[in-house]
Amino acid sequence: MPLYQTHHLCKHFRPGTDSIVRALDDISLQIDVGSFVLLRGSSGSGKTTLLALLGALERPTQGQVLFDGRNFGELSGVALARVRRRFGFVFQNFSLISGLPVWENITYPLIPRGLSSGRRFEIARRLLEQVGLLDRIIARPRELSGGEQQRVAFARALAGEPEVLLADEPTSNLDPDSAKDLIELLRKSHAQGMTVILASHDPQAAPCATQVFELESGRLKN
């Protein structure tokens, strides 16, 4: 059963000028519920842009993204924000808020859902236990290593119990051991029924994938 469908999806930067950048061009694909999708391709091939479009973080220049039958292009800003709550994001550069302690970083997405700080602290504890960082619950991101920060980012992505986990090169800034740990965490999430979409060069990710899309210069490679 398709969770995502994209039709002739395009993302161009500086359209209508001589210096147009065709980050994505005519992408049509389908992603099934519960799959582990691997987006592969060299740097600049459009993996991050495709992930941003699938995560409703950006609007396409042309084409459609259908998620659960709903066209992102037809949704209002509020509806898009609500759709994003069904996703969990893991960014390449971690994107943690430096002034907040780890537990607040993890559960910040839950604040608009009206959860009390006590309840959120409990959720953070549970997630940090899963990623093996319970002892760093009140640490600040700058006090953590890259691998630890990425695990915190991963815990934040899981905090809202998302249906889809989108991860953009999550292992590229990590040492091999940390990268292996993170792939394992993604694999476990998939095993629990989550749809995982991973943009990565990492060969360790390949065995987990149930669907693989290869991108080259913004186009899908056959």
Add this chain to the structure above:
Amino acid sequence: MRYFIEIARTGFTAVLLHPLRSAVTTACVVVLLLPFLVGLALSQGVEEEARDSIKFGADLYVSGDQFGRRVPIPLEAVQQVSEIEGVKQVTPRIVGGIVLGADNVDAVVVGLPIEHFPPEVTCVEGRLPRAGNRNELVVGTELAQRLKLHVGDLLPPFYHSSKGDRISEVVGLFDADAPLWQARLIFTLFDTAAEIFNQQGVATDLLVECRSGYQESIASTLQRDVAFPRGPGDGVVRTRVTSREELQAILPGGVAHRGGIFNLHFVLVFAVGIPVILVTSGLGLSERRREIGILKATGWQTDEVLLRNAVESLVLSLTGACIAILLAFVWLQWLNGYWIASIFLNGIDVSPGIRVPFRMAPVPVLFAFLLSLVLVMTGTLYSSWRASTVAPVEAMR
């Protein structure tokens, strides 16, 4: 409800997330509000002091009137006015401005018969002028300090009259219930004042005390029946009567006029303040944009981000206003308006020797909160709105 409380709470913590920006924004608010609050507090203090002076002053103030202008009133009027039914007491008074010292300090000479010296004027040093003695002066302590005058000092030649140059002697320094008097006034006997201004036979006005219930009838009699020939060819001097109630009614107009000018100046400062806050709120803007991008990417809606930032701005503006109010109070109460009182009050030194009158009224204080809120909201919400309406990915770049 919990939803709003939790988002509002993040607004509070956001203040501490960007300490430099918060500190600079709060400091800007304080710098803008402090002179405004101090100025209004001093203005209110002066108004209150003036009200008290009017309250304990005469029932009627009678001066001459020629061609619709206020002119001195001949001393024959004292007798005429005293004979009107219901008049308890008539006191002639001379009030005039003089310039003293090498620095051309403005002062006001008040000449009264010794028996009518205001009871709230008490000598802290020396004595009051004695009846019959000429050229004796009692100087306000603040004015004496500025002019470096002491009891026994002679002022040569203090004035030039038709009788030649005269030397006057400072016989006392006075304190008054109304501190501003100390800053500008010199009390002397009526006759000395007449010689100082070389105006014999006239008073600038008469202070009339009335028996209860007679005030209106005396005022109308004065205006209707009393007039004096001023001299050959000079026509007639009519009387102009101002009652205590009329003075009380006029006072707010005068204060409001000065307050209006002050407010106008402040509007200009305010207009400059908004861009200043805009610039300061730009401190750490890229970090804030990134933060907003993260919030949007993780499911926050634009209105939720704006609510969080509005609470943050509210906290900053309230903090700024509270600090400004506190500092204004400390400046006026404990530092006695050091330096700033000399800007707002005429005749006051940089380090005032008098107790500077001030009153922190509730309306200006509330207005300060409002101004602060408008300043910070205008300065910060636009940048937040810009960051929260772009695509999350763009904000995070």
